[in-house]
Amino acid sequence: MPCLLRIALSLLLAAAWAAAASEVPNPGSPEAARALLYDLVARDTSLGRGGVPGAAKEVARRFLDAGFAPADVTIVPLHDTAALVVRYRGDGSGGRPIDFLAHLDVVGARAADWGRDPYALTEQDGYLIGRGTLDVKGEIALLVTTLLGFKAQGFVPTRDLILILTGDEETSGETADELVTHRRDLIDAEFALNADNLGGGSLAETDGRPLLFRVQGAEKGSARFVLKTQNRGGHSSQPRSDNAIYELATALKIVEATRFPVRWNEWTLGDFAGTATTTPGALGEAMRRFAKNPHNAQAAATISADPIFIGRLRTTCVATLLEGGHAPNALPQSAAATLSCRIFPGETMQDVHAILQRAIGSTAVVTDGPPIAAAAVSALRPDVMKAVETAVQATHPGARVIPTQSSYGTDAPSFRLAGIPTYGVGGLFIKESEQFAHGLNERIPVASFDAGLQYWNILMRALAAPIGKH
Numbered sequence: 001m002p003c004l005l006r007i008a009l010s011l012l013l014a015a016a017w018a019a020a021a022s023e024v025p026n027p028g029s030p031e032a033a034r035a036l037l038y039d040l041v042a043r044d045t046s047l048g049r050g051g052v053p054g055a056a057k058e059v060a061r062r063f064l065d066a067g068f069a070p071a072d073v074t075i076v077p078l079h080d081t082a083a084l085v086v087r088y089r090g091d092g093s094g095g096r097p098i099d100f101l102a103h104l105d106v107v108g109a110r111a112a113d114w115g116r117d118p119y120a121l122t123e124q125d126g127y128l129i130g131r132g133t134l135d136v137k138g139e140i141a142l143l144v145t146t147l148l149g150f151k152a153q154g155f156v157p158t159r160d161l162i163l164i165l166t167g168d169e170e171t172s173g174e175t176a177d178e179l180v181t182h183r184r185d186l187i188d189a190e191f192a193l194n195a196d197n198l199g200g201g202s203l204a205e206t207d208g209r210p211l212l213f214r215v216q217g218a219e220k221g222s223a224r225f226v227l228k229t230q231n232r233g234g235h236s237s238q239p240r241s242d243n244a245i246y247e248l249a250t251a252l253k254i255v256e257a258t259r260f261p262v263r264w265n266e267w268t269l270g271d272f273a274g275t276a277t278t279t280p281g282a283l284g285e286a287m288r289r290f291a292k293n294p295h296n297a298q299a300a301a302t303i304s305a306d307p308i309f310i311g312r313l314r315t316t317c318v319a320t321l322l323e324g325g326h327a328p329n330a331l332p333q334s335a336a337a338t339l340s341c342r343i344f345p346g347e348t349m350q351d352v353h354a355i356l357q358r359a360i361g362s363t364a365v366v367t368d369g370p371p372i373a374a375a376a377v378s379a380l381r382p383d384v385m386k387a388v389e390t391a392v393q394a395t396h397p398g399a400r401v402i403p404t405q406s407s408y409g410t411d412a413p414s415f416r417l418a419g420i421p422t423y424g425v426g427g428l429f430i431k432e433s434e435q436f437a438h439g440l441n442e443r444i445p446v447a448s449f450d451a452g453l454q455y456w457n458i459l460m461r462a463l464a465a466p467i468g469k470h
Contacts, residue, residue: 026149026152027066027145027148027149027151027152028145028146028148028149028150028152028153028453028457029145029149029453030449030450030453032145032148032149033141033142033144033145033449033453034128034141034449036062036140036141036144036145037121037128037133037137037138037141037449038121039058040055040059040104040132040137040140040141041119041120041121041130041131041132041133041137042119042120042121043055043058043119044106044108044119044131045104045105045106045132045167046105046106046107046108046109046131046170047105047108047168047170047171048080049108050080052080052081052082052104052105052167052168053075053077053080053081053082053167055104056075056082056083056084056104056165056167057075059084059086059104059140059144059165060073060075060084060086062144062148063086063144063147063148066148066151066152067151068086068088068151072086072087072088072089073085073086073087074086074186076175076178076179076183076186078167078168078174078175078178079174081105081167081168081174081175082167082175083164083165083166083167083175083176083178083179084104084163084164084165085162085163085164085165085179085183085186085187086147086162086163087160087161087162087163087186088147088150088151088157088160088161088162088163089156089160090156090157090158090159090160090161090464091156091157091158092158092159092160093158093159093466094157094158094159094463094464095158095159095190096159096188096189096190097159097160097161097162097188097189097190098159098160098161098162098189098190098191098192098193098463098464099162099164099187099189099191099192099193099415099420099422100143100161100162100163100164100192100193100195101164101166101192101193101194101195101196101410101411101412101415101422102136102139102140102143102164102165102166102194102195102196103136103165103166103167103168103169103170103196103411104137104140104165104166104167105166105167105168105169105170105171106131106132106135106137106170107131107135107170107438109131109442113440114440114441115441116129116441118130118131118442119131121133123446126445126446126447127434127443127444127445127446128443128444128445128446128449129441129442129443130442130443131442132442133442133443133444134198134428134430134435134436134437134442134443134444135196135198135437135438135442136195136196136198136426138428138444138449138452139195139196139426139427139428139452140165140195142195142427142449142452142453142455142456143163143195143456144163145453146453146456146457146460147161147163149457150460155465156466157460157464157465158464158465158466159190159464161460161464162186162187162189164179164187164192166179166411169196169410169411173372173409173411173414176411176414176415177414179414180414180415180417180418180420181418184418187415187420188420189420190420191378191381191384191420191421191422191423192412192415192420192421192422192423193384193422193423193425193459194216194410194411194412194422194423194424194425194426195425195426195427196410196411196412196424196426197214197216197424197425197426198408198426198435198437200213200214200215200216200424200425200426200427200428200429201213201214201392201396201399201427201428201429201430201448202214202278202429202430202431202432203429203430203431204278204431205431205432205433208431209398210392210396210397210398210399210429211278211399211400212274212275212278212399212400212401212402213388213392213396213399213400213401213402213429214271214274214402214403214404214424215384215385215388215401215402215403215404215423215424215425216267216403216404216405216406216412216423216424216425217267217377217378217379217380217403217404217405217421217422217423217424218265218267218268218345218375218376218377218378218405218406219375219376219405219406219407219408219409219410219412219413219424220311220315220342220343220344220345220375220405220406220407220409221342221343221345221349221371221372221374221375221376221409221413222340222341222342222343222371222372222409223341223343223349223352223368223369223370223371223372224338224339224340224341224368224369224370224372225317225338225339225341225352225353225356225366225367225368225369226336226337226338226339226366226367226368226369227248227251227252227255227336227337227339227356227360227364227365227366228248228334228335228336228364228365228367229244229245229247229248229251229334229335229336229363229364229365230244230333230334231243231244231333231334232333233326233330233331233332233333234330234331235329235330235331236328236329236330236331238331239331240331243331243332244324244325244331244332244333244334244335245324245325245332245335247335247363247364248324248335248336248337248364250363251337251360251363251364252319252337254359254360254363255317255319255339255356255359255360256319258317258355258356258359259304259314260314260315260316260317260344260347260352260355261314261315262294262297262300262313262314263313263314263315263344263345263346263347264290264294264313265345265346265377265405266380266403267377267380267403267404267405268312268313268404268405269290269291269294270291270380270402270403270404271312271402271403271404271405272287272288272290272291272303272312273287273288273291273402274400274402274403275287275309275402276288276291277400282302283302283303283306283309286298286299286300286302286303287299287303287309290303290313300313311342311407312404312405312407314344315341315342315343315344315347315352316341316342316407317339317340317341317342317352317356318339318340318341319337319338319339320338320339320340321337321338322335322336322337322338323335323336323337324336338369339356342407343375344375345375345376345377345405346375347375349368349371353366353368372409374413374417375413376412376413376416376417377405377416378416378421378422378423379421380403381421381423383463384423384425384463385401385403386462387459387462387463388401388425388459389401390458390459390462391427391455391456391458391459391462392455394454394455394458395427395451395452395454395455395458396429396451399429404424406424410424412424425459427451427452427455427456427459428444428448428449428452429445429448429451430444430445430448
C-alpha cells in the first residue's frame with residue numbers, strides 16, 4: 001500500500017474511532033492518544049524510507065495547534081532524518097528542566113512476513129498491533145497526549161518539561177549526538193527520562209498480574225570485531241592443514257567458550273535481588289545469592305547459563321556474520337567472522353580486544369570494527385525512583401519497582417556521556433511472551449496503553465507539579 005494512501009486510511013480510521021468515543025476528544029484523553037498512535041504507525045519511519053521528517057512535522061503541528069509558541073517547537077534536520085524538541089514552559093521554581101526521550105524511527109517490516117500491513121494499526125484480541133507500537137511509538141503517543149492534556153488544563157509545572165524525539169535511534173544515533181553536541185541549548189536538563197524502555201513493567205504469564213517494573217539507569221556499550229584468517233590457498237585437490245576456514249572455525253569455538261569477567265554495579269545487583277522474587281527454582285536462588293555476594297562464582301555460573309540474564313553479568317560476544325573462500329574448487333585464502341559484542345560498563349573496547357586475542361592466540365587476528373555506542377551509567381536518584389513508585393502503584397498496584405541495566409542500546413548513552421543522567425522509565429506493562437519489538441506482529445496490550453496515559457500523568461506531576469497540586 002503506498003505510504004500516502006496508508007496514512008490517509010489510517011487517519012480515517014483514527015477519526016472514525018475517535019468519533020465513536022467522543023465528538024471532540026479531550027486533548028489528554030485515551031481517545032486522543034489512540035488517534036495519534038494510528039497516525040504515527042501509519043508513517044513508515046524505517047531506514048531509507050524518509051518518513052521521520054514528516055512524522056516530526058505532524059507531531060510539531062499538534063503542539064502548535066494547541067498554542068505552543070513556535071520558538072518552543074523545534075525540528076532539527078540531519079541528513080535524511082530529523083529530531084523534534086518541544087519545550088513545555090514551567091515557572092522555574094522546581095529547578096532545571098527534565099528531558100523526556102523517545103525515537104520516531106522504527107525497524108523495517110515486510111507485510112509478506114506479517115500477513116498484514118505492519119504500518120496500519122490494528123486492534124485485535126485486546127492488542128494494538130503495528131510496527132512501532134512497543135518500540136516506541138506507543139510511548140510517544142502517551143507522552144504527547146499527556147503534555148497536550150496539561151496544556152488544555154492550564155497546568156504550569158515547576159520546571160520546564162522538554163520532549164525530545166530523535167530520528168535514528170535504531171541505526172546511527174546521530175540525531176541524539178547532534179542535540180547534545182551542537183544544540184545543547186535546546187535540551188540541557190538536570191536529568192532525562194527515557195521512554196525507550198521496551199515494556200519496563202512485567203506481567204505474570206499465567207494471570208497477568210503486575211510483577212516488576214524496571215528502571216534502567218545503565219546500559220552496555222556495543223562494538224563489532226572481525227576475526228580473520230589468511231594463507232596462500234591452493235588447489236582443492238591438495239588439501240593442507242593450514243586451511244583458513246578450518247582455522248576460523250577453531251577460533252570461533254574458542255570465542256564460544258570464552259567467558260568475560262563477572263561484573264556488577266548497583267543497577268544489576270538491584271535487578272537480581274528484585275527479579276529473584278519472581279523467578280522460581282535454581283535460577284531465582286542463584287540470583288538471590290549473587291545479589292548478596294557477587295563474588296559467588298557458582299551463582300554467577302548458574303545465571304550465565306540463561307541467555308536472558310547472562311548479559312547482566314558480563315560482557316558478551318557472539319558471531320553474527322561469516323565469509324570465506326573465493327572459489328568452489330580452491331583452498332580458501334581467507335575467512336572472516338563478525339562478532340557483535342555488548343560491553344559491560346567499566347570495560348573498554350580495547351579490554352575486550354585484548355581478551356579475545358589472548359584467548360584465540362595466533363589462530364586468527366582480531367581487528368576492530370566501529371564502536372556503536374559507549375557504555376554509560378547514571379547514579380541512582382531517589383527522587384526519580386520515588387516518583388516512578390508513585391506512578392506504578394497508582395496504575396499497577398503491587399508491582400515491585402527495581403533498578404536494572406539493559407543489554408540493548410538506546411539514545412541514553414549520548415545524554416549520559418554529555419552529563420545528563422538518564423533513566424529508562426517507559427510505562428507499558430507486558431508479559432515476556434508479548435515482547436515482539438523488532439519482530440513479527442509487534443503489539444501492546446490495549447489495557448497497558450490506556451494505563452500508560454495515567455502513568456505518565458502521575459509521573460510528570462510527581463516530579464514537576466506545585467506542592468498540593470499532584
